[in-house]
Amino acid sequence: MIGRRTGQVVLMLAGLLAWAVQFTIIYGATSTLCGLDRADATLLGIGNVQAVVLATTLAAFLAAAGALAWLLWAQKRTSDQAAPADRFMTQAGALIGGFSLIAILWQGLPALILPACA
């Protein structure tokens, strides 16, 4: 079973983790599809690479947004008597989650504007 503290740290870093996973998948998928010459194929009218990037970005955004919502809800619930470490982790997690949402969107943007394998 995961300890309470471990769970808290994971939740605090949830936004960054979602961003890291998105980064790895979209970079890996783009290079692989371009390397295999599969980038020209389309899926429901959008390019392969764009489809992967959009789906990954959406998933990462929803994951980070879910974690952020949970943290904000937890923050409201936290009483003034809570341990300083707990309060800090909830607040830091909310801040990190907010930034991660923006980072995830920024990272997905090039796929919509630039050609996949230029």
Add this chain to the structure above:
Amino acid sequence: MDLEATRQGPAGRLRTAMARAAVVACALSLMGCDGVQSALDPAGGDALRIYRLTLVMTIGGSLIFLLVTGLLLYAIFAAPERRVWLGSRRTVIIGGLAFPIVVLSGLLPYGLIVMRDTDVPRSGALPVEVIGEQYWWRVKYPAEQERAEFSTANELVVPVGRPVTVSVTAADVIHSFWIPNFGGKVDMIPGRVNRLNFTAERPGTYRGVCAEFCGDQHARMAFDVVALEPDAFAAWRDEQANPAREPDLPDRARGRELFRAGGCGSCHVVRGTEADGAFGPDLTHVGSRRTIGAGQFPNNVGTLAGWIANTQHIKPGVRMPSYGSFTGEDLRALAGYLESLK
């Protein structure tokens, strides 16, 4: 004597002098803006896009810098009750979070759109191959329809209005191909072909440079870029595809003989003669080029002779040895022959 006046005097004079110096410095720096090798004088759509991006970034960055500096000074010098708002949560959220996020969210798509629209391959583009070598440029025009392939050196001639696709690579070390008036840089990497697309929109003579340190003479590795009207370009191309012209004067014929006897043809090609060395620049039409030594000197008999006799003095480390053993008379004949290869 008015003490105040004597104290103000030198300070006032210093301020005036500093203001004058600033005006002169600005004027001098702006003088460099238009010219044959300037990213601030775009002569094609790609360079224009990059130039606008530069303007937006420079002006925007300067304004934000001034704003932050002003706020910093205000935070230091303003009365405590007047500057208290600077430390409020609201100021931190707006100025420290919202403002950068909004600015960067605008700049990111703008930069990506510039990237997308710049250096786009176009159909019907003129293909040119440029190979970077220590310390010169081999330029090849591949055969196109009935027009034959030919090579030249240190000179890229392009037609105005027609897109150009330059395929670049390197023969020895990494070089970088950059014509500031036409677009961005592209690395020339041995074993790999990179491409650069641009369209010259204004006839004229420009200058390209090597933008990646490539050895001792990196700084002396430039080339001329000549944008010609389509008719003039077609004429130039036809002329370049011809073999070298025959010497029309006895002295030039002697120059050709010296070229042959001196072994120049083991490194240089002169099409139409037995000289077929592929190591150095193709000299078939060397006399038609604007400069010699990769942009070092204007091309004429004097500089050609000086170059042959003194390469290692002019550009120490180039692959061509100095041929200092020619007599002055021989050197004149040889240089005269090369100069006649229009």
